[in-house]
Amino acid sequence: MHYADYKSILSPQNGMNLYRGCTHGCIYCDSRSNCYQMNHGFEDIEVKGNAPFILEEQLRRKRKPCMIGTGAMCDPYIHLEEELQITRQCISLIEKYGFGLVIQTKSARILRDLDLLKAINQKTKCVVQMTLTTYDENLCRKIEPDVSTTSERVKVLNIMRDEGIPTVVWLGPILPFINDTEDNLRGILDYCIQANVRGILCFGFGVTMREGNREYFYEQLDKNFPGLKNKYIRTFGNAYGCNSPNNKYLMSIFKEVCRKHNILWKTDDVFSYLKQFEEKEQQLSLF
DSSP, rough: OOOOOOOOOOOTSSOOOOOESSSSOTTTOGGGGGGOOSSOTTTTTOOOOOHHHHHHHHHOOOSSSSSSEOSSSSSSTTHHHHHHHHHHHHHHHHTTTTTTEEEEOOOOGGGHHHHHHHHHHHHSSSEEEEOOOOSHHHHHHHHHHSSSSSSHHHHHHHHHHTOOOEEEEEEOOOOOOTSSSHHHHHHHHHHHTTTTTEEEOOOOOOOOOTTTTHHHHHHHHHHTTTHHHHOOOOOOOOSSHHHHHHHHHHHHHHHHHHHHHOOSSSHHHHHHHOOOOOOOOOOOOOO
């Protein structure tokens, strides 16, 4: 871990990443790619120590409230968050100034901040986004070894449902020859139906590979799935998009189930929902 000060925390699209790097160990992580120019070890987390101060300054300057997003590049609930609580400080500021929140994670640590998520959702809109990749708990431990298992994440989705906080699931990546099966897809979709998720983001069934994350992915394949690396090399070469041979069939199932259960599945529709700020009527005090 090391600290770095930043001059800005919010992107032009009102997104923020509070850490750089991750300790969840997901074997497919795109954030390891060299194109992101991370000049330190991926597990040597760069902590944006002045993030709460900078965020408050930026929120104060905004003319009107909007949705603030976090978790796109780095999970806001990595292990260090338990100690540092930078994510909690920033969420507290978002609630204080009346902004909405769109937060993405794979960790059940988000439940620690349920009080703030509920407070934001009472004023405007708070959307919890959870990534799900595999229905198989044992497989989850292989491809996402140091983060909450699928069942633990689903428990979070169900708690959010019961608290009236809307949720969106990121379905993927689905790794060719590993979890690209109908049983896996239907298992995840059943979880989503049970949790009454508002939408599911799916960019196809496959995985992306770039310099940096490809090498790490192949190392983990050799460790956990002997012989599979060679099959990837034969099938995909150095392609960026590695689509499952089952992509078309799985996508047809995905669309059919989402339509049947009124779950948003078109990418534009889901992102439009995530970006839309809602101002809820506040009950006036009688006294």
